[in-house]
Amino acid sequence: MIYSSEVQGMVCVAKGPNHGPAPIPQEGRWVQAKEIKDISGLTHGVGWCAPQQGACKLTLNVKEGIIQEALIETIGCSGMTHSAAMAAEILSGKTILEALNTDLVCDAINTAMREIFLQIAYGRTQTAFSEGGLPIGAGLEDLGKGLRSQIGTMYGTVAKGVRYLEMAEGYVTRMALDKNDEVIGYQFVHLGKMMEFIEKGVEPGEALKKATSQYGRFDEAVRTINPRHQ
Amino acid sequence: MALFESYERRINQITPVLKQYGIPSLEDARKLCEEKGVDVYSIVKGIQAICFENVCWAYILGGAIAIKKGQKKAVDIACSLGEGMQAFCIPGSVADDRKVGIGHGNLASMLLKEETQCFCFLAGHESFAAAEGAIGLAKSANKARKNPLRVILNGLGKDAAQIIARINGFTYVQTKFDYATSKLAIVKEIAYSEGDRGKVRCYGSDDVREGVAINHSEGVDVSITGNSTNPTRFQHPVAGTYKKECLEQGKKYFSVASGGGTGRTLHPDNMAAGPASYGMTDTMGRMHSDAQFAGSSSVPAHVEMMGFLGMGNNPMVGASVAVAVALEQAQAR
Numbered sequence: 001m002i003y004s005s006e007v008q009g010m011v012c013v014a015k016g017p018n019h020g021p022a023p024i025p026q027e028g029r030w031v032q033a034k035e036i037k038d039i040s041g042l043t044h045g046v047g048w049c050a051p052q053q054g055a056c057k058l059t060l061n062v063k064e065g066i067i068q069e070a071l072i073e074t075i076g077c078s079g080m081t082h083s084a085a086m087a088a089e090i091l092s093g094k095t096i097l098e099a100l101n102t103d104l105v106c107d108a109i110n111t112a113m114r115e116i117f118l119q120i121a122y123g124r125t126q127t128a129f130s131e132g133g134l135p136i137g138a139g140l141e142d143l144g145k146g147l148r149s150q151i152g153t154m155y156g157t158v159a160k161g162v163r164y165l166e167m168a169e170g171y172v173t174r175m176a177l178d179k180n181d182e183v184i185g186y187q188f189v190h191l192g193k194m195m196e197f198i199e200k201g202v203e204p205g206e207a208l209k210k211a212t213s214q215y216g217r218f219d220e221a222v223r224t225i226n227p228r229h230q
Numbered sequence: 231m232a233l234f235e236s237y238e239r240r241i242n243q244i245t246p247v248l249k250q251y252g253i254p255s256l257e258d259a260r261k262l263c264e265e266k267g268v269d270v271y272s273i274v275k276g277i278q279a280i281c282f283e284n285v286c287w288a289y290i291l292g293g294a295i296a297i298k299k300g301q302k303k304a305v306d307i308a309c310s311l312g313e314g315m316q317a318f319c320i321p322g323s324v325a326d327d328r329k330v331g332i333g334h335g336n337l338a339s340m341l342l343k344e345e346t347q348c349f350c351f352l353a354g355h356e357s358f359a360a361a362e363g364a365i366g367l368a369k370s371a372n373k374a375r376k377n378p379l380r381v382i383l384n385g386l387g388k389d390a391a392q393i394i395a396r397i398n399g400f401t402y403v404q405t406k407f408d409y410a411t412s413k414l415a416i417v418k419e420i421a422y423s424e425g426d427r428g429k430v431r432c433y434g435s436d437d438v439r440e441g442v443a444i445n446h447s448e449g450v451d452v453s454i455t456g457n458s459t460n461p462t463r464f465q466h467p468v469a470g471t472y473k474k475e476c477l478e479q480g481k482k483y484f485s486v487a488s489g490g491g492t493g494r495t496l497h498p499d500n501m502a503a504g505p506a507s508y509g510m511t512d513t514m515g516r517m518h519s520d521a522q523f524a525g526s527s528s529v530p531a532h533v534e535m536m537g538f539l540g541m542g543n544n545p546m547v548g549a550s551v552a553v554a555v556a557l558e559q560a561q562a563r
Contacts (some may be wrong), residue, residue: 022505028322123506126535131322134535141235142531146282169280184396184422213279214359216397216425 024123028131034064036097041125042134045116049107054080058112059139065095071139073149080106146192163227177219185216231412236286239320241520247317251298254439256287258292266560270553277549281530282540288318289553304374308338311550323537324524330538333521338550348380350450352469354459355385357528364430367548370555384434384444386464391434399423407440414443441468454486456527457511466514473518487515488523488543
């Protein structure tokens with residue numbers, strides 16, 4: 001480090017306050033974070049690309065600055081699913097600072113990384129008040145049974161009204177309508193569960209039946225429709 | 231596979247409780263309940279289908295504790311369920327710190343007491359699931375009460391209120407608030423089904439003042455807030471304002487702060503700039519609540535994340551009441 005001669009010649013004015021940064025809540029402790037290794041926690045960042053045709057939800061579990069677990073969920077663009085595949089391999093093991101300047105091969109994922117960095121460096125994690133943070137694997141647990149992303153897909157027009165296609169509970173197979181043709185419930189297949197049944201040797205038809213449930217007042221339907229074809 | 235999620239982090243707290251009540255194992259706890267003719271596991275799953283395994287087992291433990299104590303009344307059984315749920319909390323977690331398990335048990339017990347006449351879900355109206363608790367409550371609470379408990383949903387948004395009522399078979403109550411005179415008028419009511427579900431009244435408010443007026447008109451005694459959508463615009467301001475006005479009137483009102491972000495650090499404090507603290511809605515909850523939960527009103531994973539169980543806080547209220555009542559009825563047989 002070189003000081004210029006102008007600075008060298010200056011009178012020294014003493015610095016008074018030196019409290020360090022405000023502590024941030026991390027994994028149940030209040031930490032004065034000064035270096036990347038002081039950062040720990042599990043949280044989410046959401047990103048998007050320039051034309052906003054796709055979005056990414058990134059979940060990182062960071063321990064002492066290092067990404068130990070990465071969950072990447074994308075929606076809206078086919079290309080980004082492949083970017084996510086690469087990013088999931090690239091991210092693990094990097095420090096969060098390193099990850100900022102690593103191309104995650106998709107605008108939306110890069111933006112999600114920026115957003116999650118801000119959240120986590122500023123102490124806004126989901127685990128701020130969870131003693132010891134969450135175990136590695138908590139990111140995966142976020143997906144629930146059958147390990148599929150929570151995706152909502154709905155569609156509506158003035159002429160034909162609303163269509164439920166995909167709900168948290170699963171792939172919507174029938175929509176229930178009352179006597180006024182208003183929606184009063186739906187039937188769905190939990191695809192994660194169905195595939196697990198099939199994996200275990202259950203016949204596909206039987207698996208489909210076992211993984212099918214309904215929500216709302218489905219039994220009171222005056223008629224039901226297939227939301228994709230009717 | 232482990233019996234339930236995060237087994238290793240929970241079992242060390244559960245074992246001493248089992249021992250305290252002379253129950254050899256969780257499987258034996260299940261047998262105890264089943265011998266009384268109560269399938270606790272299925273009751274809980276029936277309230278919120280996407281709930282985790284751990285919540286079912288927590289209720290099984292609570293049920294077994296109640297049986298061991300020889301409790302016959304749902305009001306008392308509910309408190310034991312809370313004990314079981316508390317045993318499942320991960321040590322040092324927000325849920326553990328706030329004694330969320332005990333709180334849930336006590337809330338259910340309060341809903342079964344005669345002096346509580348009206349229970350309100352102060353909702354963001356963001357999902358159908360807030361209603362899952364209401365259905366559980368409506369179905370079961372009244373079986374153990376002399377006077378029926380009135381259950382209402384009060385949330386921001388009239389369109390959403392109507393759709394939620396329609397899907398779940400509640401009664402949609404359309405109101406009109408006069409801002410000049412502070413008078414609330416009922417425009418019309420549409421009952422989307424008959425029976426217990428149809429007795430749940432679902433309101434949509436345009437703003438905080440209308441929300442407070444709805445609470446007054448129904449005489450809400452106990453409420454629980456959702457926190458995921460609109461918390462600073464609606465739920466917490468309504469609960470806080472109503473609390474103040476009840477204090478002025480000398481009326482008892484028990485407010486429970488719950489829902490997404492409670493116990494976490496997000497919401498209007500999520501600008502990710504400046505020193506961090508508990509988020510704004512968590513703080514607002516502290517200002518008006520008599521009890522504070524953590525996690526989410528509807529999302530199982532977010533409640534679990536707080537060191538508690540995998541079930542939305544609202545459906546959990548329904549589940550607590552349903553299990554307590556089922557056990558009371560079984561004991562009466």
